[in-house]
Amino acid sequence: NAGVMQNPRHLVRRRGQEARLRCSPMKGHSHVYWYRQLPEEGLKFMVYLQKENIIDESGMPKERFSAEFPKEGPSILRIQQVVRGDSAAYFCASSPLGAEQETQYFGPGTRLLVL
Amino acid sequence: GNSVTQMEGPVTLSEEAFLTINCTYTATGYPSLFWYVQYPGEGLQLLLKATKADDKGSNKGFEATYRKETTSFHLEKGSVQVSDSAVYFCALSNNFNKFYFGSGTKLNVKP
Numbered sequence: 589n590a591g592v593m594q595n596p597r598h599l600v601r602r603r604g605q606e607a608r609l610r611c612s613p614m615k616g617h618s619h620v621y622w623y624r625q626l627p628e629e630g631l632k633f634m635v636y637l638q639k640e641n642i643i644d645e646s647g648m649p650k651e652r653f654s655a656e657f658p659k660e661g662p663s664i665l666r667i668q669q670v671v672r673g674d675s676a677a678y679f680c681a682s683s684p685l686g687a688e689q690e691t692q693y694f695g696p697g698t699r700l701l702v703l
Numbered sequence: 704g705n706s707v708t709q710m711e712g713p714v715t716l717s718e719e720a721f722l723t724i725n726c727t728y729t730a731t732g733y734p735s736l737f738w739y740v741q742y743p744g745e746g747l748q749l750l751l752k753a754t755k756a757d758d759k760g761s762n763k764g765f766e767a768t769y770r771k772e773t774t775s776f777h778l779e780k781g782s783v784q785v786s787d788s789a790v791y792f793c794a795l796s797n798n799f800n801k802f803y804f805g806s807g808t809k810l811n812v813k814p
Contacts, residue, residue, distance in 0.1 A: 592746070621802075630707075630792055630804035631747070644801060679746055692802060694739075694746040 590615065592682050592695035600701045601670050609665040609698045613682030619643075620663040621692060622655055625677040637663060670702045705730045709793050709805035716783055716812050724778040724808045726767075726793035734797035736760075736769055736776040741790045741807070750778075750791070788812045 593612040601607050613620050619638055623631040636644040637657040648655065652670075657663040667674055677699045681692035710725040728736065735754045739747040751760030756771035765780045776793060793805040 594746075623802075623804075628806075630806040631802075633801055633803070636801065681747075691737075691749055691752065694748070696744075696746040 592617075592680055592693055594678075594680050594695035594698050596698060597696060598699050598701070600703065602703050603671055604669050607667040607670050607674070607700055607702075609667075609678050609680075609700070610662040611665070611680030611682075611695060612662045613680075614684075614693055617682035617684045617693070619683045620657050621681045621683075622663075622665050623679045623681065625679060625697070627676070631679060634665075667700075670700075672702050675700055675702045705734070705795060705797050705803045707793050707795055707803050707805040709791075709808050712790075712807070712809040714808060714810050716810070718785055718812055718814050719782045720812075722778070722780040722783045722787075722810070724791055724793075724810070726776045726778065726805060728774050728776065728793075728795050730774075730795055730797050732797055734795040736767070737794040737796065737802075738765070738767055738776070738778050739792045739794060739804075741792065743789075747792060783810070783812045785812045785814055 595610050621636050622634040625631045633647040635648050635655045652668045654666045677697045679697045680695045683692050706729045708727050737752045738750040740750045741747050751762040753760040753769035759768045767776050767778045788811050790807045790809045792807045794802050796802050
């Protein structure tokens, strides 16, 4: 059973460009979470999605950031008009159930560098 | 609100030394508590967890006990190895899969 997959592993963008980060959850998992890790910091929750639904986006910046998890295909975290402060590692996690306190399984992350 | 506070690192130990990484939390209700480990360039891996007060989570020689009275979940290992060098994150979950992470503690183990 393959783990959570993320691509690309590293992404370099210039200011003003768009960044698209992809996450394929573990087989059988229908819940996806995105986290951001700034250098030397812990992970900060961004958004929780189920197939075709955003359940909780309380951690998402109000502008430029969006996320989706379509019926088919991976979950996408999209950052428009990137700025240097967006440079971070973005981690995706998945879980099989929406039940409270279910363990999350993390992908290897996408490291975004904005020049 | 919910939050997790970890001791700052880096922590540098010699091989076979005893390890303690402190973690305290603030939460409403009855959270589950977790320790995750992150090796360089990789994602987080679940190390251990405890879901209720007085539970002890253990894995690979690491242990942590859920202490409700002190709101703590300190990570311990009796004899560390060089391969344990990594960043360790304490976390809690209290609201339908939303996790709250500490800032991480970097552990360096020297031969």
